[in-house]
Amino acid sequence: MLIKCFHAFSLTSGLQASKDKTEIYTCGMKxxxxxxxxxxxxxxxGNLPFKYLGIPISSKRISIGQCENLIEKMTRxxxxxxxxxxxxxxxAQLINVVLLSIHQYWAQVFILPKxxxxxxxxxxxxxxxxxxxxSNAPGNISWDKICAPKSAGGLGIKDIQR
Known part of the structure; x- marks a missing residue:
């Protein structure tokens, strides 16, 4: 049945699964x-864990070590x-638009460790x-105030801890 589905997809779309890039993941099968x-x-x-679109996929909760790639992308x-x-x-604009978008991409898949x-x-x-x-220096304004909405005098940066 699986092969029939792949064949029907290939006929419809003109695309074919690459045998070099395709892996099968199973659970609870003989x-x-x-x-x-x-x-x-x-x-x-295939075996777990693996990466899909840059995100580690695992059957367990994501670890701090697996999030190093996320941290590295932001610092890069x-x-x-x-x-x-x-x-x-x-x-502030780059934080909201770029850095927190990278975080959001991961947060759609995982509950990230605190x-x-x-x-x-x-x-x-x-x-x-x-x-x-x-930076080890303290900020000029508290982070809570920075994360406040613009209408309340903040910069509107998303508070990811809430």
Missing amino acids: EEQIQEIIHDTGFRR RIRIWSSKNMSYAGR AVLTKIEGICRAFLWSGKWY
Whole structure:
């Protein structure tokens, strides 16, 4: 049935599954059934965890270590931006539009560990005040006030901890 579905999809769309890039993931099946599917399709058997569109996919809750890629993506962007002379408003806009979009992409798939959320908040705070991805200096205004809506005098940056 699976092969018929792939064949119907290929006829309809003109696309074909690449045997080099396609893996089969199973759960609760007998080994002989799995081997039969692998033999009939020519696909490989995949194992968890794996990455899909840059996000680690696992059967367990995501760990802090697996979120390093998320943190690295954010800091990489800031390293590029740090060479530019930007105002607080420009940095606030980049935080809202770019950095928190990266966070949101991951947060649609996982409940991120609190330690990761704290790290992301620290990166955003450091970038806002210093223009760098790290800073030990305290901010000029509390983060709660920064995250307040613009109508309340804040910058409207999304508070990811709430």
